[in-house]
């Protein structure tokens with residue numbers, strides 16, 4: 001497998017704020033990475049740093065290029081959808097398709113048209129006349145039709161209804177992704193992406209606090225559902241989070257043998273979102289102490 005993204009000690013400071021604080025990241029081709037973090041964690045700044053869209057310190061290489069010095073060459077092979085994406089509002093959809101066909105050598109117009117056919121976006125309408133969600137659909141259609149080695153999606157489905165979000169992620173996985181490509185998705189809608197991820201990174205206050213291959217999730221993390229008197233014994237085992245559930249508690253453990261937990265209740269693998277909440281709550285307690 002070839003290394004596509006490599007960052008060491010990546011940092012970005014804005015006057016008072018250390019937005020990204022010494023992040024190390026290594027991603028190979030054939031990866032779909034989920035970047036999860038609370039508001040202001042530094043996700044967008046990290047993604048922009050990887051693309052050379054903002055200044056940063058540290059070592060960074062994407063497709064063997066330094067994004068700070070070789071930004072233009074990098075962008076030939078990378079597609080980025082920003083959370084604040086804007087499209088030219090005065091153009092019709094048809095004009096926009098003509099425009100992107102003209103400027104982007106890796107744009108497959110037929111692919112974009114097929115994608116749009118599954119939406120209500122008509123080619124005759126102006127971008128300014130589209131709803132917020134339809135504008136995002138149009139943007140995704142353009143991006144998904146570009147043959148890029150690296151696709152970076154910053155909150156790609158913001159404002160989209162659940163039917164479209166589900167279809168988008170299905171299409172992303174089935175029609176776009178292959179083992180030559182690397183996809184990074186930053187999102188707050190963790191449940192919707194967790195099934196397509198091969199890798200997950202949690203970010204908080206500019207730092208990565210967890211970086212895991214989804215395959216190792218099951219072996220490293222367990223969630224115990226426990227009721228009654230076993231609860232005290234379960235809580236005595238070092239854990240990273242505990243929350244009430246109907247009639248009992250759900251307790252999340254890291255690196256604890258399942259055979260130790262099984263006599264106490266039902267053991268399963270935690271969802272990415274529950275693990276995220278537990279990790280972030282743990283960090284907050286740590287900082288407050």
Ligand SMILES: Nc1ncnc2c1ncn2[C@@H]1O[C@H](COP(=O)(O)OP(=O)(O)OP(=O)(O)O)[C@@H](O)[C@H]1O
Nearest residue numbers: 014017018019037038039040041042043044045046
């Ligand atoms: N251009 C800027 N000037 C000053 N501060 C900035 C700038 N861009 C980001 N920041 C600060 O850096 C921190 C990280 O912001 P960033 O947008 O990267 O977070 P995020 O994880 O993407 O958040 P969200 O999930 O809310 O979009 C925040 O404290 C933000 O206020």
